[in-house]
Amino acid sequence: xxxxxxxxxxxxxxxxxxxxxxxxxxxxxxxxxxxxxxxxxxxxxxxxxxxxxxxxxxxxxxxxxxxxxxxxxxxxxxxxxxxxxxxxxxxxxxxxxxxxxxxxxxxxxxxxxxxxxxxxxxxxxxxxxxxxxxxxxxxxxxxxxxxxxxxxxxxxxxxxxxxxxxxxxxxxxxxxxxxxxxxxxxxxxxxxxxxxxxxxxxxxxxxxxxxxxxxxxxxxxxxxxxxxxxxxxxxxxxxxxxxxxxxxxxxxxxxxxxxxxxxxxxxxxxxxxxxxxxxxxxxxxxxxxxxxxxxxxxxxxxxxxxxxxxxxxxxxxxxxxxxxxxxxxxxxxxxxxxxxxxxxxxxxxxxxxxxxxxxxxxxxxxxxxxxxxxxxxxxxxxxxxxxxxxxxxxxxxxxxxxxxxxxxxxxxxxxxxxxxxxxxxxxxxxxxxxxxxxxx
Numbered sequence: 001x002x003x004x005x006x007x008x009x010x011x012x013x014x015x016x017x018x019x020x021x022x023x024x025x026x027x028x029x030x031x032x033x034x035x036x037x038x039x040x041x042x043x044x045x046x047x048x049x050x051x052x053x054x055x056x057x058x059x060x061x062x063x064x065x066x067x068x069x070x071x072x073x074x075x076x077x078x079x080x081x082x083x084x085x086x087x088x089x090x091x092x093x094x095x096x097x098x099x100x101x102x103x104x105x106x107x108x109x110x111x112x113x114x115x116x117x118x119x120x121x122x123x124x125x126x127x128x129x130x131x132x133x134x135x136x137x138x139x140x141x142x143x144x145x146x147x148x149x150x151x152x153x154x155x156x157x158x159x160x161x162x163x164x165x166x167x168x169x170x171x172x173x174x175x176x177x178x179x180x181x182x183x184x185x186x187x188x189x190x191x192x193x194x195x196x197x198x199x200x201x202x203x204x205x206x207x208x209x210x211x212x213x214x215x216x217x218x219x220x221x222x223x224x225x226x227x228x229x230x231x232x233x234x235x236x237x238x239x240x241x242x243x244x245x246x247x248x249x250x251x252x253x254x255x256x257x258x259x260x261x262x263x264x265x266x267x268x269x270x271x272x273x274x275x276x277x278x279x280x281x282x283x284x285x286x287x288x289x290x291x292x293x294x295x296x297x298x299x300x301x302x303x304x305x306x307x308x309x310x311x312x313x314x315x316x317x318x319x320x321x322x323x324x325x326x327x328x329x330x331x332x333x334x335x336x337x338x339x340x341x342x343x344x345x346x347x348x349x350x351x352x353x354x355x356x357x358x359x360x361x362x363x364x365x366x367x368x369x370x371x372x373x374x375x376x377x378x379x380x381x382x383x384x385x386x387x388x389x390x391x392x393x394x395x396x397x398x399x400x401x402x403x404x405x406x407x408x409x410x411x412x413x414x415x416x417x418x419x420x421x422x423x424x425x426x427x428x429x430x431x432x433x434x435x436x437x438x439x440x
Contacts, residue, residue: 017419018137022430024408025422031404032138039393042129045144052121053144060151064159067114068185074164075187079108080208081154082245085193086419088145089153091359093162093188094248096215102177103169103218107252108186110152111161112358113368116143118377123365127383130390132360135401136415141360148359156188163368165252165355169218174225179255179263181371197241216240219247226250230348232305234324236312249356250347256371257353261340267376269363269384270353273334275345276304280330284308287326291319305348333392336363336384338376362387 020028036043045053074095081090095106116122126142133140141148154160164184168177190208192200200212223243227233238246260268276284281304288294288308294315296307311323331346344352355371358364366383370376377383402412422430 015414015418017421018410018415019421019423020410022422022424024410027408028405031401032135035397035401036140039397041133041140041393041397042125043140045125046121049121049125050144050146053147056115056122057146057150061159064161064185067161067183070183071161072164072182072184074106074108074162074184075159077106077186078208078211079106079154079186079188080190080192080211081156081188082192082194082197082241085195089148089359090155090188090191091148091152092245092249092356093154093186094215094244096211096218098214099168101171103171103214105167105169105215105218105248105251107165107167107248107356108154108162108184109165109252109356109364109368110154110359111163111183111368112143112152112365113163113372114161114183115147115151116365117369122147126362126365127386130362130387131394133394133397135398136405136412137420142362143359152359154186154188156191159185159187162186163371165255167251167255169251174218174222176255176258179259181256181259183372192241194239194241197244198239201240212244215244215248219244222247222251226348227306227309230303230305232327232346232348233309234312234327236309253353253355254349254351256355256367257340257351260353260367260370261351264374266370266374267338267380268353268370269336269338269366269380269387270340270351271334271344271363272337272340272342273344273346273352274332274342276330276332284326284330288323291315291322294319294323305346333388335388338380338384362390 032043035041077095079093079095081093083090089110091110091112093108095108097104116126122143129140129142132142143152151160154162162184164182164186166180166182168179169175170177192208197212200206200208201216203209220240220243223233223246226247257268257270260266261270285296285304285307288311289296294311296311297314301307308323308327312320315323334344334346340351340353343350353367354361354363355367356364358368362383366377366380366387405412405415424430
């Protein structure tokens with residue numbers, strides 16, 4: 001086996017999907033239906049919602065051309081997306097430039113509210129769903145895929161409508177010099193997977209090498225600054241590509257809610273994360289310090305979040321999950337509120353909210369609408385509660401489904417990363433009806 005083939009065999013794609021019998025497939029289907037009923041998760045979309053989605057995907061290019069004159073035309077700006085290899089829609093893209101004293105970072109988000117807005121069937125359905133639910137190898141979408149995977153997907157070499165957050169970031173302090181949020185038309189140059197983004201950082205002969213290198217330089221500095229400020233980083237071993245996306249999206253979310261709160265003084269759907277009590281933090285830190293091979297430098301004890309970061313960085317890999325669990329056990333649940341009071345404890349941000357994933361989260365969809373309309377829905381408080389409750393239900397359903405996978409002898413992590421395929425006793429692939437695909 002060649003080195004390349006060996007490397008490929010070790011990846012999720014190289015191993016191929018997890019194989020299950022028709023009997024196990026039926027058990028999984030029954031379990032999903034049970035969870036959908038218990039948590040009121042809407043799997044299939046009603047006919048009127050699908051009809052409206054189909055209608056909004058017609059005549060797309062003509063509609064975009066009509067929109068160009070009313071928007072900023074950024075189609076000549078070098079822009080790209082970075083997503084997992086199995087992503088079906090690409091709702092965020094980035095661009096970067098270096099100036100003498102600042103960086104300019106553009107985060108472009110699919111302009112979903114151009115297609116989905118109050119009064120539309122899809123908006124009403126999104127409010128009922130609250131978010132996309134991700135079960136291993138089974139996704140229940142918030143918006144019809146026909147919309148999310150076409151006009152709201154920032155695919156390469158196609159004009160797309162976007163909501164752009166343009167940030168001038170001071171090179172020394174990394175603070176905002178200027179924030180501008182506007183509707184735009186963009187054209188993504190390339191769709192990168194995370195592993196491709198890593199390659200671009202290493203190989204200067206490849207396209208986007210300079211851009212990836214520059215945006216990583218900025219993202220890495222933003223990440224280090226967040227840690228120094230006391231932001232909790234529960235996954236210290238992120239690769240460079242994930243660091244780029246995470247930090248750019250955090251910065252864009254922060255910019256939008258900063259602008260809404262201080263620039264405009266309007267309500268929005270803020271993400272509020274209360275802090276644990278001192279006793280709860282003490283309990284977590286005691287549990288962490290009792291772990292084998294884990295120590296916390298005394299300099300970090302003034303802030304429990306810094307203490308946890310230090311423990312994660314200085315601990316053996318086997319202790320990582322135990323440290324994360326000790327922290328998550330005492331962490332209150334974050335929730336959506338129309339007032340940012342209390343801020344986001346884990347991130348250590350005074351004000352925070354979601355903007356960068358309007359395809360899969362109701363909160364982001366609503367914040368897009370608020371930013372553009374400079375107004376809030378009358379039922380904002382109810383919508384905040386709805387989004388919080390639906391997220392909690394989705395997380396509980398996901399946890400219970402993963403437990404069930406383990407009960408029937410499946411590894412949820414493998415299923416999540418490799419997908420699943422049903423095979424009969426003779427090794428033939430069958431679909432969910434128990435028939436070979438060609439016979440259906």
